Amino acid sequence: MIARRLRAVLAGLALAAVTVAPLVQASTAAARGTVSFIQVQNDVMCVACHEPLAVAQSPEAFSERAYIRQLIAQGMTKTRIEKELVAQYGEAVLAKPPARGFNLVIYILPPAVLLIGLATLAYTLPKWRRSSRRAAAEAASAPPPPMDAEDARRLREDLARQA
């Protein structure tokens, strides 16, 4: 029982260490005025495999990581490192490409689609609500359909039985 609890506590501590370590590393680096490897890696792409560098496992990704570590060791800031990476690999290395030329599409298209969607909803929802209310009101005020002869006879018989 105690051993099981001890194992659970140790597992919790290990999980906490794994979660907190990158944050501690980043904040320590920030306090020193330098940049941490994770801060750079999170904003950079693996240019050969077109994946975020943080998850890429290709040989090119390992080479890129080694280069970033070299630049960090030289005391460069994040901006300077990103400039250096662009000079070496082109703009494709940036996870967020600069907002110019064809790249503008990725900045403009999503909000544009969202706005068009909202405008469409704002235009159509009240119309749908109005038409459904009108249909309900019309249904309520309309006289009931006339009863056919057979139904009228059965109703009369039922009423006579209950009287």
Add this chain to the structure above:
Amino acid sequence: MRRFVLPGLIVIAAVALLALLTFGISSQNGTSSIDAKVARGVYPAAPSANLALPVLGSNVKKSLADYRGQVVVLNVFASWCDPCRAEAPILADAERTLRSRHATILGVTYLDNSTASEQFVRQEHITYPVLRDVSGNFVRSFGTTGVPETFVINRQGRIQALRRYQLNNTWLKRTLPPILSEPS
């Protein structure tokens, strides 16, 4: 009339997205056109021949056009690529022979940082010129999507042979002699 507004907007949006997709696909260079032409014996002119690229380890820029009249074995490589490292000694060896035949090997780095490329050049004793294609536009025009790739450009500036993966001595010995023996 108003009932056509919403479907109209949806159609316009769909057409715009399709146009965007078409543009994206058409802007990618396929490898098939160069490969197919070379296979048919219709040698295409080397693309981007006038595009000047920085020479690794210097401020000088050079283009393929600077080598017109020579046979150029254009080798696209990267320091992080193991097959490139495996074929490097073969190319370094071939360069010694080619130099006397008015021919050269021309390396082009692919998605590689200059520090790592320079280290690769030193380790593999490469003596031929190496260009850096930072934007990737030069190699993309050859349909390159990976490394290593090798293109043999004849004295008229046309691609006469190519290899989209690691080369070997047999391929070089079979491919180069007829191209080298052609007059300029």
